[in-house]
Amino acid sequence: MRAIFDRNISGEVGSHYEVSGDSKHHLQVIRLKVSEPVAIFNGNGVRYVGETLKADKDEIILKIIDIQVSQRRVKYHLFLGVPKKDHFEDCLRSMIESGYESLIPLSCQFSQYQCETNSRLEKIIESSIIQSNNPFYPRIHNQVAIPKLSQEHSSLLQSLDGIFLMSLHGKNNPEVLKNISQKYQKQECVHIGVFIGPEGGFSPNEEFEILNLKSTLSVGLQFNSPILKSSTAVSYSMGFIEGLSSAK
Numbered sequence: 001m002r003a004i005f006d007r008n009i010s011g012e013v014g015s016h017y018e019v020s021g022d023s024k025h026h027l028q029v030i031r032l033k034v035s036e037p038v039a040i041f042n043g044n045g046v047r048y049v050g051e052t053l054k055a056d057k058d059e060i061i062l063k064i065i066d067i068q069v070s071q072r073r074v075k076y077h078l079f080l081g082v083p084k085k086d087h088f089e090d091c092l093r094s095m096i097e098s099g100y101e102s103l104i105p106l107s108c109q110f111s112q113y114q115c116e117t118n119s120r121l122e123k124i125i126e127s128s129i130i131q132s133n134n135p136f137y138p139r140i141h142n143q144v145a146i147p148k149l150s151q152e153h154s155s156l157l158q159s160l161d162g163i164f165l166m167s168l169h170g171k172n173n174p175e176v177l178k179n180i181s182q183k184y185q186k187q188e189c190v191h192i193g194v195f196i197g198p199e200g201g202f203s204p205n206e207e208f209e210i211l212n213l214k215s216t217l218s219v220g221l222q223f224n225s226p227i228l229k230s231s232t233a234v235s236y237s238m239g240f241i242e243g244l245s246s247a248k
Helices: 021-029 085-098 119-132 146-152 154-159 174-185 204-211 230-247
Strands: 002-005 016-018 037-041 046-055 060-069 074-081 102-107 162-166 190-196 218-221
Touching: 002 021, 002 119, 016 046, 021 060, 037 060, 074 085, 074 230, 085 102, 085 119, 085 230, 102 146, 146 154, 146 204, 154 190, 162 174, 162 204, 162 230, 174 190, 174 218, 190 230, 204 218, 218 230
Parallel strands: 002 037, 074 102, 074 190, 162 190, 162 218
Antiparallel strands: 016 060, 037 046, 046 060
């Protein structure tokens, strides 16, 4: 099914929706046909499905035939040691395709790029939402140094039910998986923090700081694999954590 993004879409089943801007141009280029369905995502968990009533060089009109609302019970928050620009953009695509709730870019010893939200990043996000059919637009926070995390993101850190640090040095903590598994079983909302370093990883001091942000609920994960690119680790780590949690 064709898909577009419009954070301002509204309407009920049966109402008409006129496609405009870049989305209109995109659907014209691919030669959208009358009666063809189109999914419209607003980034807040709502997926509209429209049936094409008119599609020509002047107008594209859809009739809303279905509205689906999604909810997340498990919310992953990515704390990413910022890699080079092109790798950072790949990480952004990967986190959206995987379904992360938010991104907190981290300045660390081996960071080589200063992340700034701009029109290019917004286009990458919207394109990734369309390609993956992810109904949620992730929250992108300002870049922050690791020592300032507790000060600038205290509420988020307090909400975390577990912190998973991707590391070459494992640190087991059964209480983390136990805590998460219990919430899974009770159908409660779970918040998980995933820390992934840039090229070169986190320094030993940075790893120490991260694991002590919430020491009783922190795990250092060591994969039985070659060293992963940051963008690969973003999706790999979520699948790994899901497997560990559901197995308990």
